[in-house]
Amino acid sequence: MxxxxxxxxxxxxxxxxxxxxxxxxxxxxxxxxxxxxxxxxxxxxxxxxxxxxxxxxxxxxxxxxxxxxxxxxxxxxxxxxxxxxxxxxxxxxxxxxxxxxxxxxxxxxxxxxxxxxxxxxxxxxxxxxxxxxxxxxxxxxxxxxxxxxxxxxxxxxxxxxxxxxxxxxxxxxxxxxxxxxxxxxxxxxxxxxxxxxxxxxxxxxxxxxxxxxxxxxxxxxxxxxxxxxxxxxxxTATLATVESRPGSEAPERFPTPGIRTIDALAEAGHPAEHQIKTLVYRVDGELALLLLRGDHPFQEQKFLDATGASEITPAESDDIRAALGASPGSLGAVGVDDLVVYADPALEGRTGMTTGANEDDVHYSGVDVDRDIGVDRWVDIRGIVDGEACASCGEPLSxxxxxxxxxxxxxxxxxxxxxxxxxxxxxxxxxxxxxxxxxxxxxxxxxxxxETHHDDSGLIWPISIAPYEVVVTVVKVDDEESMAAAEAIYEGLQAAGIEALLDDRDERPGVKFADAELVGFPLRVTVGPRGLQTGHVEVGLRADGSQTEEPVGTVVDTLVGRVEAGRRAGS
RNA sequence: CGGGAUGUGGCGCAGUCUGGCAGCGCACCUGCUUUGGGAGCAGGGGGUCGGCGGUUCAAAUCCGCCCAUCCCGACCA
The missing domain is CATH 3.30.930.10 (Bira Bifunctional Protein; Domain 2)
Structure with a gap:
């Protein structure tokens, strides 16, 4: 064309x-x-x-x-x-x-x-x-x-x-x-x-x-x-072992005025990995508590897959207050037995944990998960984090x-x-x-x-799916010798079954080069009077920007070879 | 659905705060010059200023409602 x-x-x-x-x-x-x-x-x-x-x-x-x-x-x-x-x-x-x-x-x-x-x-x-x-x-x-x-x-x-x-x-x-x-x-x-x-x-x-x-x-x-x-x-990933802090006979209440977040509680001397994060969700309409280690993100899809639930949404704050008596930031599962409690296995066997006491501005420390919390189901619901160890080989996951x-x-x-x-x-x-x-x-x-094949100038199509495999760029369309040479190359490519495009527009060369690069044709033949004086044209590779001189007589064969190699690539 | 932003010629934008002839760059058309990396000069065409309503002598500009587009989140076989 x-x-x-x-x-x-x-x-x-x-x-x-x-x-x-x-x-x-x-x-x-x-x-x-x-x-x-x-x-x-x-x-x-x-x-x-x-x-x-x-x-x-x-x-x-x-x-x-x-x-x-x-x-x-x-x-x-x-x-x-x-x-x-x-x-x-x-x-x-x-x-x-x-x-x-x-x-x-x-x-x-x-x-x-x-x-x-x-x-x-x-x-x-x-x-x-x-x-x-x-x-x-x-x-x-x-x-x-x-x-x-x-x-x-x-x-x-x-x-x-x-x-x-x-x-x-x-x-x-x-x-x-x-x-x-x-x-x-x-x-x-x-x-x-x-x-x-x-x-x-x-x-x-x-x-x-x-x-x-x-x-x-x-x-x-x-x-x-x-x-x-x-x-x-x-x-999934293997967790680094965390040494539980010393336990105590029973959970101990302590005041935490104004502390509403994991981070704030961590700054108050309770590191996130020693906290229990308590989330309240509506699981298919029913309120439920979801427990994770303080530094672990919740992975909703894992929960859905593991429980077979079809819909979960974070609970409204009014419902939370009605059910637990406190607002998010001071919630916990200690002593809760009227709601279903799901817990992530990372909490299993942990002692000396800190969690909300279901009273605003109050938390518990010294919580023993197995002793103090009535977990109904243990389910893997945590999202893994960059850098954790692969469960198969132990190397870091990214x-x-x-x-x-x-x-x-x-x-x-x-x-x-x-x-x-x-x-x-x-x-x-x-x-x-x-x-x-x-x-x-x-x-x-x-x-x-x-998304994966471009540079500052534009797209770089693989030959296998390029809109045209070769563009023949005529530098000076009113130069008869140039046009004749370009037409011959173009027709030779077509005869060989190559998808070729002849850039015969009466534009300045810079415009034509820039367009060819933006569109991303994998191969470009540049035909101009300068090269033709010695019987040469230039073959440019979009992928690496290389330009090589090629005799007019052999350029079609060279291009056919490159295109055919490109079509085979990957197959 | 929640939060944020934006709508002015094909594309990118200024003008809006402080109401007073609708502008700029690119692109486009004509002519001359130029011609191996996005040309120069001269002339020219093209816009219901997202829509509807309101305020006003006068609205791109102020007010109200609506629509569209983008981003974050929620959502997503």
């Missing part, structure tokens, strides 16, 4: 509202434009990148034997009611009513629809099946942000496996795990597979593919010594910010059962198959690449 006839609206400055680097560069490079919050138009360049990513997804899905389908984006409420998610999901789902008054949803995921097709499976001989689609998903996110990273309408590759038994599910799950690693390698994304919470989806195994980036929204604990990595919602680029998990039989999927096994017995669900967001992958 010729640049002069394309729509590539580059901007010198990014819109003020663009914060994330990927957002700024994708807008400045003319890839995307925002229509409204969370909804973006893919302009020609953006759509080309999007299509190339989708093509890699197709190839790798096909390679593991998955079959492409296309499912409806609008579903009747009935199938969501059948699975129980009509009520379970809430405001995240776009809902609408059709002209007949029937409730409809815009699909945010497709387990129900897949299972509704799965009812046609009747024999174990029909299994396993793996079906995937590349389709628009709708989610009414409370807060879309960071350009393409979190949006309300996006294209997703979602696949689903259906197997007779757990061994089959393991096989399908592992095939996806391997396929995802190949996909991210081809996208040149360093994606770490991490243990994750499967959240409200249920299921046993859940692995997220995480790309380290400050623009992400998830915190991941990564071990420096072994390959342990886990989402903070799930991560906590890094990540973009969730992919997620695979085992659904089990929940959806098959709800939707009435069953097959006969070899013994003629009716069996409910088990399913898996596997997703990669296409636009988010594009943003993740942008």
């Amino acid at each position: 010729r640049w002069s006839s394309l729509f590539i609206p580059t901007l010198r400055e990014a819109p003020a509202e663009a914060e994330a680097v990927s957002h700024q560069l994708l807008v400045r490079g003319g890839f995307i434009r925002q229509l409204q919050s969370g909804h973006y138009s893919m302009l020609p360049l953006g759509w080309k990148v999007h299509r190339r990513i989708a093509e890699i997804l197709r190839q790798e899905m096909d390679a593991i034997g998955a079959q492409e389908v296309l499912l409806p984006a609008i579903h009747q409420a009935a199938i969501w009611q059948q699975s129980g998610r009509w009520d379970a999901i809430g405001d995240d789902m776009f809902r609408l009513v059709d002209r007949k008054g029937a409730d409809q949803v815009l699909g945010m995921t497709h387990e129900e629809v897949i299972a509704s097709i799965g009812v046609e499976l009747s024999s174990y001989r029909d299994l396993p099946q793996m079906w995937y689609q590349i389709q628009t998903k709708f989610r009414d996110e409370p807060r879309p942000k960071s350009g393409l990273l979190r949006v309300r309408e996006f294209t997703m590759k979602d696949s689903y496996s259906i197997d007779l038994d757990d061994e089959g599910l393991d096989r399908s799950f592992n095939l996806h795990h391997q396929a995802y690693q190949r996909i991210f390698a081809r996208l040149d994304l360093h994606a770490i597979p991490v243990e994750a919470s499967s959240g409200a989806m249920g299921g046993s195994n859940s692995v997220e593919f995480m790309v380290e980036s400050g623009a992400g929204e998830d915190d991941v604990a990564v071990c420096s010594g072994c390959d342990y990595a886990a989402n903070l919602e799930r991560a 906590v890094v910010r990540c973009i969730e680029a992919g997620h695979i998990f085992k659904l089990g039989r929940k959806y098959a059962e709800a939707m009435g999927v069953s097959v006969l096994d070899a013994d003629g017995q009716s069996r409910i198959p088990t399913m898996g669900s596997y997703g990669i967001g296409v636009g988010r992958a594009m943003a993740a690449v942008a």
Whole structure:
């Protein structure tokens, strides 16, 4: 294509509202434009990148034997009611009513629809099946942000496996795990597979593919010594031993006027690791006490996963006062027996602890957890902290910010059962198959690449997904010899199956160079009268900024070699 | 949903406090010059100042309500 006839609206400055680097560069490079919050138009360049990513997804899905389908984006409420998610999901789902008054949803995921097709499976001989689609998903996110990273309408590759038994599910799950690693390698994304919470989806195994980036929204604990990595919602670590302070016969009350925080109490001579942090939450509507060591953060998702509770919210201060007789800052669990008390195992066996006495401005010291507190359930609910020791190898864990680029998990039989999927096994017995669900967001992958592939001048696309693999920059378009040489190179590249762009715009060279770098073409051929005098052009590598002289006669072969090597990279 | 901020031409911004002709840079159009790293000169086009209502002789500017966008938090298969 010729640049002069394309729509590539580059901007010198990014819109003020663009914060994330990927957002700024994708807008400045003319890839995307925002229509409204969370909804973006893919302009020609953006759509080309999007299509190339989708093509890699197709190839790798096909390679593991998955079959492409296309499912409806609008579903009747009935199938969501059948699975129980009509009520379970809430405001995240776009809902609408059709002209007949029937409730409809815009699909945010497709387990129900897949299972509704799965009812046609009747024999174990029909299994396993793996079906995937590349389709628009709708989610009414409370807060879309960071350009393409979190949006309300996006294209997703979602696949689903259906197997007779757990061994089959393991096989399908592992095939996806391997396929995802190949996909991210081809996208040149360093994606770490991490243990994750499967959240409200249920299921046993859940692995997220995480790309380290400050623009992400998830915190991941990564071990420096072994390959342990886990989402903070799930991560565990070995605690350094803390020597309990000397105990006493019974808890002792002492006045703490004005002391409301862990820090303030620590300054008063009671270090945080010798304090019990008492939180009051409503767990599925019921007030409960949650106890942690003073210096440990609460990890809500861990609590949900461990207890099976579906909703927890911090209690209102009026309710707290009514139940305990004091305000936050002076709360404790000593002597409390009418509320459920959950405690983190880090408190087990501890003595000489300090905690609130349920009277404003009064605390207890000398608390023996096992003796003085009626713990109903011990549950691991603490969030680990950067630097703690890996539970597997003892080396320090580091906590890094990540973009969730992919997620695979085992659904089990929940959806098959709800939707009435069953097959006969070899013994003629009716069996409910088990399913898996596997997703990669296409636009988010594009943003993740942008987020990790750029410099001060702009984007740096991997050859595998670049909008054009080579840009032929004509320095002086009214120089006939230059144009002729550039056209010949351009046509040679096209003939060799290279995606090439001829920058034939009548612009100053500086403008053309700057645009090429902003847009991020991996390879640039610069054709100008200066080089042509000796029969040379320049080949520039966007990744390292190198420029090398190349005879006009061999430049096409050189470029073809580089592009083909780049396409193979990672695969 | 709670907290904070912002809305003035395609993009970036000034003007708002203290009411009085709607401005600047980039981009765009025409002409001349220039031409290997975001050119110069001259001329030109483009704006319901987020919306509605109010105060006033007069509102981008003051007041009220609403909307949108961004950030933090909550939330989030």
